[in-house]
Amino acid sequence: MPDLPTILITDDDDGHAFLIEDNLRRAGVNVPFLRFSDGQEVLDFLFSRTTEPTFEHDRPYLLLLDIRMPKVDGVTVLQQIKADPNLHKLPVIILTTTEDPREVERCHDLGCNVYMQKPVAFDSFAAAITRLGQFLTLLQLPRF
Secondary structure, eight states: OOOOOEEEEEOSOHHHHHHHHHHHHHTTOOSOEEEESSHHHHHHHHTTOOSSSOOOTTSOEEEEEOSSOSSSOHHHHHHHHHHSTTTTTOOEEEEESOOOHHHHHHHHHHTOSEEEEOOSSHHHHHHHHHHHHHHHTTOOOOOO
16 A cells, blocks of 8 residues: 655645645545645755654655745745756645736746635635545655
8 A cells, every 4th residue: 555645735824724634634635734834844844954844755745835925935935846856746736816827827837736726715715625635535646
């Protein structure tokens, strides 16, 4: 049986992060989750500049990434991940309220795997994350 992936949630909005994890679990995504409040925190984790938690190079990860965050924004995080030969295969799903088509194009050009706009209304947001969770249960993810 393959190792379960760890889902990295990087979102500066505590409410959104909670709803994402809660609705993914309700959709049957029963995997470990790690939460990061800004882009710098997730970069420190991925580039092993922190001791807790520790990035494990022999396991699968999936990054759910917001764009608008303090310290380091999601686009910069995406650029750094995709430019690194050890991390470029990390699957990245952009989850953001940003709907600008130029931003969608830019993120795909930089290598995001999926770009998903977070609905503003609570019920729509929860339903969208539940559908995302159903999609995630079907994925096969690379190891590092």
